[in-house]
Amino acid sequence: MPTGVALRDARAQLFAAAERVLMLDGAGGLTSRAVTDQAGVAKGVLHRHFSDFDGFLAELVRDRIALLEQEGSRLEERVGEADVVSNLAGALSHILTPTALGLIALISSRDGLRIRLRETTPRGVPIFTEAAAMLSSYLAAERRIGRLAPRADTDMLAFTLVGTGHLLFAGELGALPDAGAVEDVVASIVVGAEPSPHG
Structure with a gap:
């Protein structure tokens, strides 16, 4: 070719x-x-x-991460629109697809793949690390315009959303969780970061 x-x-x-x-x-x-x-x-x-199979798998994961970056751009366009909970719930549904969950399992099971991925994701779990960064960026933008409390820790919120979302989506045994359940989980995480109604 x-x-x-x-x-x-x-x-x-x-x-x-x-x-x-x-x-x-x-x-x-x-x-x-x-x-x-x-x-x-x-x-x-x-x-x-590809140099070998782990090299192929590393590029497959990086290709999936590139798709996450596109999702991040779409999420940034929603800053100030709709409501924060529904925006985050929608983003989690696009992040935690069955394919992404399968790739996470693959990363966990292959030492050679994890070593390759350290070149581009030096810390954390590839896919999850980039997803958390994407959500944190969105949350920080919402905080700047007052839709989250000034002291909201966007990094911690993002990590909590990804971790809890993973448990929710992985627990569905291949089926997608109900959209209402996703919004309920997101709301329970974000509620402490909402601005006070009394300013």
Whole structure:
């Protein structure tokens, strides 16, 4: 595949195949053979574009993180609109997808993958770290315009939202939690950071 376009197409095809395997067979079933079989390509295609399987998986996770950054941009556009709880609940639903949860399980189970990801996410758990940073940035913007209390700790709120959200979404065994349940959880976390009605 001599052109850049073909390389992008191959990467996208392999990433999509890896995500399908992850959803069908879990982190334990995600092997290079399973990915290439699912993609319908020769095994050599994966190794032609990536140094090894952990290198491929690291790029898959980074690709997912790039999608999170797009979600962060959409969330920033909602600053001052609707209400903070519904904005955060919507963002969590876009962050904690079954694919993202599967990738977190994969990161937890593969030492080589975690080592590779330390190059771009030196602290914390990749995906969760970037998601928390995204939520913290949004919360800080809402705090600046007075929709959160001046002393609200946006970093702590963001970490709590991601951690609690993970427990909620992972506990659904592949099904998405009810939207109302997500909003209730978010509201219970954010309530202490809301501005006082008496100023």
